[in-house]
Amino acid sequence: MSKTIEFYYDYGSPATYLAWSQIYKLAEKHGATVVRKPALLGGIFKETGNAAPANVPAKGKWLFKDLDRYANRYGVPMQFNQAFPINTIYLMRGALYAQQEGFIEAYDEAIFNAVWRDNKNMNDPEVVGAVLTEAGFDTAAILAATQDSDIKKKLFAVTAEAVENGLFGMPAFIVDGELYWGQDRMDWVEEAIS
């Protein structure tokens, strides 16, 4: 029977970029389905009392090196974003709109690559607009959706669901009710879907 991977993600997390770069290939290899769950990492941190790893400077320093090692292992182009940390609330609302309108795959690609491959300052609304337009999206419609109350509620709801499901960080995967946290746990996800 085909398995389902729930993939919780936020564009602001470099480890999640690496996970995104691999998880669809992995799912395809095993005939599994990925269910996209765009959620707000900052909201999860707040609800669970967690914090970004880089809040501990020595951990942040090590982590950037560690991510670079994995990027090389995966063969994925990656630059550490100069504007880090990115306030992703509008980007994630845009994701829920893109999901609703059926262009989430292209939207994920545009945003993840802008942040972690192309080092764009996605804290700057003008840069975000340019990235969306260049990707061929209806930028005005997306920006309008980021102020839509149903979209706002939906982002709260998915984030709350993430916390209920035991998440405290990202990326996170759920397969058969089991939580796997970290881009370094994709081997366990693979076991679970095999």
Added chain:
Amino acid sequence: MSKTIEFYYDYGSPATYLAWSQIYKLAEKHGATVVRKPALLGGIFKETGNAAPANVPAKGKWLFKDLDRYANRYGVPMQFNQAFPINTIYLMRGALYAQQEGFIEAYDEAIFNAVWRDNKNMNDPEVVGAVLTEAGFDTAAILAATQDSDIKKKLFAVTAEAVENGLFGMPAFIVDGELYWGQDRMDWVEEAIS
């Protein structure tokens, strides 16, 4: 040329127990040498502003499951210690004495197994005494050493050296000046010594 792995450890960390259970086999396989660095994890946390993962309850809950998965993968018996967290300052001073006197290998085995295999309450000095005696050590000499000022200074020194080397948690490994953190990074350690 034979490589050296500096292995920083504290008996109070379950992930470090798993690392200890594997790292010597790995080193032997590749003709590498392990240099034991008993240090105080609590001291490293304090110096770097880090905290135990279980301070975030959702993370602690997930981590215990994660460690159990790895214990099964490695085929290593493991029980979560009921007295966790263990105050390891005396145990780590004992390790430095054991290292000085040449019985550190047996001491590591006795203490790691008491905490993470046999679920002994190593916060209780009587239990610690019984574990040491049962392992065939000179318990009185070890207890005396835990009050020795040179041993105390040595534990401070190794812990300070750990922080200087970029550590913020345990287990940690250094190979050729590169830091690897976590029992889940032993594949990188293996690459580095191969």
